[in-house]
Amino acid sequence: MLLEIKDLHAGIEGKEILKGLNLKVNKGEVHAIMGPNGSGKSTLSKVLAGHPSYEVISGEVVYEGKNLLELEPDERARDGVFLAFQYPVEVPGVSNSQFLRLAYNEKMKHLGEEELDPLEFNDYLKEKAKIVEMSPEFFKRSVNEGFSGGEKKRNEILQMAVLEPKLAILDETDSGLDIDALRIVAEGVNKLRSAENGIILVTHYQRLLNYIEPDYVHVLAGGKIVKEGGKELALELEEKGYDWVRAATK
Amino acid sequence: MTQGLEKETIYSSSFQEVLARTADEDARRLRAAAFKYFTENGFPTPRDEEWKYTNSAAISDFGFRISDFGAGDDGSEFLSGFDYRRNGFTALHLAFAGVRVVRIPKDTSLAEPLEFTFKADEDGAIFPHLIVVAERGSKATIVETYESAGTSFTNAGVQIFVEDDASLTHYRVQKESAESYHVGTTEVTLKRGSFYNATNINLGGKLARHDVHLKFTAEGGEAYVDGLYMLSGDQHSDTHSEIDHRVPNCTSHQNYKGVLNDRSRGVFNGKVFVRENAHGTDAQQSNKNLLLSNDARVDTKPQLEIFNDDVKCAHGATVGQLEDEELFYLLSRGLNGALARNLLTYGFAEEIVNKIEIESIKKELDEAVLNRLHTSLEA
Numbered sequence: 001m002l003l004e005i006k007d008l009h010a011g012i013e014g015k016e017i018l019k020g021l022n023l024k025v026n027k028g029e030v031h032a033i034m035g036p037n038g039s040g041k042s043t044l045s046k047v048l049a050g051h052p053s054y055e056v057i058s059g060e061v062v063y064e065g066k067n068l069l070e071l072e073p074d075e076r077a078r079d080g081v082f083l084a085f086q087y088p089v090e091v092p093g094v095s096n097s098q099f100l101r102l103a104y105n106e107k108m109k110h111l112g113e114e115e116l117d118p119l120e121f122n123d124y125l126k127e128k129a130k131i132v133e134m135s136p137e138f139f140k141r142s143v144n145e146g147f148s149g150g151e152k153k154r155n156e157i158l159q160m161a162v163l164e165p166k167l168a169i170l171d172e173t174d175s176g177l178d179i180d181a182l183r184i185v186a187e188g189v190n191k192l193r194s195a196e197n198g199i200i201l202v203t204h205y206q207r208l209l210n211y212i213e214p215d216y217v218h219v220l221a222g223g224k225i226v227k228e229g230g231k232e233l234a235l236e237l238e239e240k241g242y243d244w245v246r247a248a249t250k
Numbered sequence: 251m252t253q254g255l256e257k258e259t260i261y262s263s264s265f266q267e268v269l270a271r272t273a274d275e276d277a278r279r280l281r282a283a284a285f286k287y288f289t290e291n292g293f294p295t296p297r298d299e300e301w302k303y304t305n306s307a308a309i310s311d312f313g314f315r316i317s318d319f320g321a322g323d324d325g326s327e328f329l330s331g332f333d334y335r336r337n338g339f340t341a342l343h344l345a346f347a348g349v350r351v352v353r354i355p356k357d358t359s360l361a362e363p364l365e366f367t368f369k370a371d372e373d374g375a376i377f378p379h380l381i382v383v384a385e386r387g388s389k390a391t392i393v394e395t396y397e398s399a400g401t402s403f404t405n406a407g408v409q410i411f412v413e414d415d416a417s418l419t420h421y422r423v424q425k426e427s428a429e430s431y432h433v434g435t436t437e438v439t440l441k442r443g444s445f446y447n448a449t450n451i452n453l454g455g456k457l458a459r460h461d462v463h464l465k466f467t468a469e470g471g472e473a474y475v476d477g478l479y480m481l482s483g484d485q486h487s488d489t490h491s492e493i494d495h496r497v498p499n500c501t502s503h504q505n506y507k508g509v510l511n512d513r514s515r516g517v518f519n520g521k522v523f524v525r526e527n528a529h530g531t532d533a534q535q536s537n538k539n540l541l542l543s544n545d546a547r548v549d550t551k552p553q554l555e556i557f558n559d560d561v562k563c564a565h566g567a568t569v570g571q572l573e574d575e576e577l578f579y580l581l582s583r584g585l586n587g588a589l590a591r592n593l594l595t596y597g598f599a600e601e602i603v604n605k606i607e608i609e610s611i612k613k614e615l616d617e618a619v620l621n622r623l624h625t626s627l628e629a
Contacts, residue, residue: 050581073578089573091597093597093601
């Protein structure tokens with residue numbers, strides 16, 4: 001078991017948003033979490049990554065046998081948890097390659113493996129950039145600064161490619177993407193999908209799942225998983241809308 | 251009782267020596283008038299509006315040995331235009347100024363930067379004065395660097411004239427010791443269609459003050475006056491800028507950033523004047539400050555005085571801490587808290603450092619910034 005979430009209650013600013021969420025993810029699996037706005041999708045992503053503004057009220061999150069909730073956000077990352085942000089943050093003045101090399105080397109240090117110098121890392125980065133069809137001119141540019149929406153999302157997937165997480169949470173990675181960017185991002189994720197990692201796709205729309213085929217679909221409503229199934233559930237949901245789920249669970 | 255009078259005797263005997271070395275009658279008269287102004291007015295005090303946040307008592311109390319007795323008669327035609335009456339420092343500066351005049355010949359592009367380094371010795375006081383004339387259609391880069399050993403006093407003055415269609419890039423790097431006292435005044439005069447691009451880096455000094463006065467005297471001038479002050483310990487750095495749009499259709503941009511740690515204190519006061527006939531003016535000013543400690547403090551005051559409707563002016567000042575969302579983003583990629591904070595701070599400062607197009611200087615400043623943050627990107 002890569003990740004097990006048990007009866008998770010969590011929220012922000014004193015407001016409970018997740019109200020008893022359960023989820024199991026094994027290595028090699030892709031799970032789609034779908035739900036309407038306000039259902040708690042982003043809260044789940046942020047809680048798993050350890051955002052300090054979100055508080056866990058009760059419940060457990062076990063990641064590779066460890067209590068994930070006890071770890072600081074950076075410890076989680078070095079242990080292989082990765083969140084692709086819905087709104088990637090701009091970091092002016094820090095180049096993409098500096099940033100990625102620092103992140104990569106922090107992880108290597110943690111694993112007791114060899115760190116890469118700038119030249120070695122540049123070669124590594126060039127290879128990884130092909131996965132999301134990113135040109136090396138982006139390496140020298142400040143992290144996400146002046147990037148288009150699509151470029152930011154591709155940059156998130158590039159970071160995922162560089163850091164090779166065991167658990168990747170993609171928060172609304174499809175939002176704000178045109179069809180070409182969506183294809184590139186999705187193909188990138190498909191290339192990174194393996195028997196060694198688990199992926200959680202958090203999305204409002206079924207569209208992304210045409211490109212990245214999930215093994216399981218979970219429907220989140222009112223802070224709980226209210227329906228689960230295979231990939232066909234996403235299609236049914238698309239057809240019938242979220243009201244169908246809401247009605248069915250009342 | 252003004253602060254200057256107490257030190258009159260030290261400066262007086264030295265001043266006689268300066269006069270003895272000045273042969274040119276005009277220069278002698280000018281120096282004497284400036285010195286008289288100094289003895290009558292003394293150093294400015296916090297009661298003086300322009301020095302409200304910067305107390306220069308420590309400088310006036312210090313018995314510096316004057317190690318640079320000006321020189322001679324150079325540039326007196328320009329010196330007469332230097333406004334020594336601003337305060338006791340500018341007056342004292344002109345009285346003792348060691349003048350150097352540099353001309354960039356008409357229609358000449360200099361491939362290599364012109365570098366000027368001024369170094370004050372322990373307990374020494376220096377009064378360097380640099381005059382740069384970028385003649386019509388010329389293009390050049392100048393680098394002005396201040397260094398010091400231990401406790402010293404630098405009182406500098408620079409006059410820059412960018413003539414018609416000339417282009418001048420100006421880097422000013424003040425990296426004196428953390429015990430030094432530094433006061434500097436830069437006067438810039440821009441003529442028709444000229445371009446001036448300045449980056450003022452302030453890293454050193456226990457107490458440092460830099461005044462920039464820039465005036466457009468003909469249409470079509472464009473100026474960038476940017477800067478960074480990066481302070482720690484008990485450092486105090488004060489920047490006063492004054493951009494004077496006297497004529498139509500000129501553009502000025504100011505972008506100053508401050509990074510303040512420990513108990514350091516920063517002051518930014520930026521004035522922009524847009525005179526009555528200066529239509530078509532575009533003036534932008536920004537001052538952003540990052541406070542890394544609860545004991546650090548900054549006083550920022552943008553001041554726009556606009557006497558014309560047909561202008562585009564914007565200014566903004568911020569004082570803040572690192573953004574939580576930026577910090578979380580870096581943490582979520584596995585950077586530890588200290589590294590994430592240092593990297594964001596570095597990035598904040600880099601916007602200014604990155605402007606520098608001379609690789610050796612940029613690299614040195616990169617390292618200086620990282621050193622201040624006790625961090626390295628080579629790890």
